[in-house]
Amino acid sequence: MSDIIKVENLVEVYSDGTKAVQDISFVVKEGEFFGFLGPNGAGKTTTIKILTTILRKTAGSVTVAGYDIQAEAQEIRKLIGVESQETAIDADLTGRENLILQGNLQQMHGEILKKRVDELLKLVELDEAADKRAAYYSGGMKKRLDLASALVHKPRLLFLDEPTTGLDPQSRATMWSYLEKLNREEGVTVFLTTQYMEEADRLANRLAILDYGRIVASGTSMELKQEIGADAISLSLEKADVINAGMKEKAKQILTTIKGVGDVRDSDGGLTVYAKNGGFIIPDIVRAFDESKIRLSSINLSSPTLDDVFLKYTGRRIRPEELKKEASSFMMFGRRR
Amino acid sequence: MSILFDTQYLFVRAMKKLLRNPILLFFSLLQPIIFLLLFTQLFSKFSQIPGFPASSYLLFATPGILLQNAFSSAFQSGMSVVEDLNSGYLQKMLTTPVSRSAILLGRLLSDAFRVVVQSLIILALAYFLGASVTTGIAGVILMFLTIAFFGLAWSGISLSLGLRTKRSETVFGIGGFLTFPLLFMSTALTPLSFMPDWMQTVSKLNPISYTVDALRALTLTGFDWATILPAYAVIGFIAVATLGATLYQFRKVIS
Ligand SMILES: Nc1ncnc2c1ncn2[C@@H]1O[C@H](COP(=O)(O)OP(=O)(O)O)[C@@H](O)[C@H]1O
Ligand SMILES: [Mg+2]
Numbered sequence: 189m190s191d192i193i194k195v196e197n198l199v200e201v202y203s204d205g206t207k208a209v210q211d212i213s214f215v216v217k218e219g220e221f222f223g224f225l226g227p228n229g230a231g232k233t234t235t236i237k238i239l240t241t242i243l244r245k246t247a248g249s250v251t252v253a254g255y256d257i258q259a260e261a262q263e264i265r266k267l268i269g270v271e272s273q274e275t276a277i278d279a280d281l282t283g284r285e286n287l288i289l290q291g292n293l294q295q296m297h298g299e300i301l302k303k304r305v306d307e308l309l310k311l312v313e314l315d316e317a318a319d320k321r322a323a324y325y326s327g328g329m330k331k332r333l334d335l336a337s338a339l340v341h342k343p344r345l346l347f348l349d350e351p352t353t354g355l356d357p358q359s360r361a362t363m364w365s366y367l368e369k370l371n372r373e374e375g376v377t378v379f380l381t382t383q384y385m386e387e388a389d390r391l392a393n394r395l396a397i398l399d400y401g402r403i404v405a406s407g408t409s410m411e412l413k414q415e416i417g418a419d420a421i422s423l424s425l426e427k428a429d430v431i432n433a434g435m436k437e438k439a440k441q442i443l444t445t446i447k448g449v450g451d452v453r454d455s456d457g458g459l460t461v462y463a464k465n466g467g468f469i470i471p472d473i474v475r476a477f478d479e480s481k482i483r484l485s486s487i488n489l490s491s492p493t494l495d496d497v498f499l500k501y502t503g504r505r506i507r508p509e510e511l512k513k514e515a516s517s518f519m520m521f522g523r524r525r
Numbered sequence: 526m527s528i529l530f531d532t533q534y535l536f537v538r539a540m541k542k543l544l545r546n547p548i549l550l551f552f553s554l555l556q557p558i559i560f561l562l563l564f565t566q567l568f569s570k571f572s573q574i575p576g577f578p579a580s581s582y583l584l585f586a587t588p589g590i591l592l593q594n595a596f597s598s599a600f601q602s603g604m605s606v607v608e609d610l611n612s613g614y615l616q617k618m619l620t621t622p623v624s625r626s627a628i629l630l631g632r633l634l635s636d637a638f639r640v641v642v643q644s645l646i647i648l649a650l651a652y653f654l655g656a657s658v659t660t661g662i663a664g665v666i667l668m669f670l671t672i673a674f675f676g677l678a679w680s681g682i683s684l685s686l687g688l689r690t691k692r693s694e695t696v697f698g699i700g701g702f703l704t705f706p707l708l709f710m711s712t713a714l715t716p717l718s719f720m721p722d723w724m725q726t727v728s729k730l731n732p733i734s735y736t737v738d739a740l741r742a743l744t745l746t747g748f749d750w751a752t753i754l755p756a757y758a759v760i761g762f763i764a765v766a767t768l769g770a771t772l773y774q775f776r777k778v779i780s
Contacts, residue, residue, distance in 0.1 A: 240620045270620040276613035280542040292534045293621040
């Protein structure tokens with residue numbers, strides 16, 4: 189398979205000095221479903237904007253389908269479909285008119301376009317609402333319309349920037365099944381960004397984990413999880429003990445003395461312990477904590493998830509956030525904007 | 526030529542959006558209509574003052590009201606662009622191979638078309654109230670061309686402001702702030718000789734005065750090229766400046 193996206197040492201520095209993307213390199217192969225996983229502010233949208241030719245890169249080299257992103261942008265625009273994070277549809281136009289206009293802008297006309305639009309309206313189950321103004325659509329319907337409009341000209345490569353953020357679980361599941369079908373049955377290469385590890389886990393053949401503008405890990409979801417090589421035991425300490433930092437240190441020390449315990453990491457309400465045979469160690473942990481009067485509020489055993497991979501490389505957990513609550517992201521991640 | 530097709534698609538889009546927001550359209554027409562009905566009553570005795578250049582205030586003020594309408598619709602143009610910027614629709618268009626120039630052309634042509642249609646409504650109402658145009662159909666056509674050209678030049682201000690600030694409040698605020706002083710300190714609603722000296726000076730520098738004088742020549746006196754051509758020079762000069770600024774800001778947004 190050939191590389192449909194090739195990114196080498198890509199850097200993006202905004203005019204205010206924000207280093208949104210700091211020297212990333214990756215490839216996406218034709219036909220692949222590639223996931224870009226990272227928390228709010230990681231640089232996902234910035235990367236997509238560069239790849240979709242609407243933001244000029246600061247440094248590095250990028251080719252899409254063999255075309256240079258700067259010199260041959262016009263060629264790239266003909267073969268990509270883009271669904272942006274903000275659900276960019278024209279609310280004053282009907283669903284059908286939105287798709288027709290999008291087709292027109294992709295230089296399609298007449299009967300062929302009309303047929304394609306009908307087909308897409310059926311696919312995303314908007315055929316009944318097709319002649320209503322998009323202003324009256326629900327959030328899920330708008331996302332579906334936006335997806336359909338990215339597909340009008342049968343793009344070879346589809347970019348999706350957080351296509352399910354803000355959707356209810358049912359709409360999310362529907363979106364997932366469309367995307368899987370597109371990739372498997374129609375062979376469309378998909379580049380998807382998300383803050384949800386389950387989404388990346390379920391959809392992506394291969395993924396890159398992005399944090400503060402850097403790729404911290406990449407591979408198949410299986411490979412990444414195997415790197416952890418152990419079960420994850422999440423321990424939540426009781427509130428009072430969490431506040432008492434000394435207590436947490438003490439807990440950590442106790443854990444390292446227990447046989448079979450691998451890595452121990454801080455996580456939000458307590459600690460995460462990695463161990464080969466998690467189930468066997470739990471009784472030892474409980475006993476040791478009991479003796480030292482450290483109170484636990486919960487214990488959770490799981491096989492490693494992408495969240496554990498993220499924790500391993502960044503020391504934090506991914507906390508998905510809705511787009512509109514940017515103020516809270518400011519506090520949680522200490523990022524700008 | 527894809528630029529022609531693309532311009533047409535985006536022109537049609539702008540028209541649809543306009544017609545589907547009838548309230549906005551209604552209020553933007555309401556203001557000139559109120560001016561027409563109210564001012565022509567309020568100032569009807571003006572025409573009896575010696576030195577007043579027209580036989581009725583209605584005849585005198587109609588060109589001024591036509592320009593006021595052009596002026597305020599031009600300021601809505603920038604707001605539509607801000608809307609497209611903030612909704613992400615502009616960025617979405619930019620990921621397609623659409624002609625970049627067509628995005629601006631579609632916008633400007635729809636502005637011009639809109640202002641001509643609104644002017645037609647206002648002129649029809651003025652005619653109904655008793656106004657007329659001495660230069661006949663040819664003069665009316667030239668008036669519309671002048672108004673459309675004037676509208677384009679002022680659209681440039683609101684478009685460049687919108688593209689630069691990305692805030693419709695700013696465009697709206699500056700538009701509102703400029704409208705009244707520019708309008709009242711021009712020959713749009715008052716003859717030059719009726720103003721205090723200082724205001725006469727301001728009025729002579731005010732580009733609105735040139736345009737309104739040209740329209741007034743067409744309605745009152747005839748094809749007086751010595752008045753009409755300077756108006757074109759002034760509008761042309763403004764158009765080059767404002768559309769140049771728009772192009773510059775637009776390039777910055779799309780690069
Ligand atoms: N236009 C801009 N100017 C300055 N900084 C920006 C701009 N857009 C995004 N940023 C900053 O760049 C970083 C990455 O943002 P973004 O790519 O939107 O992240 P993500 O999509 O992963 O949430 C953030 O710190 C954000 O605040
Ligand atoms: Mg984003």
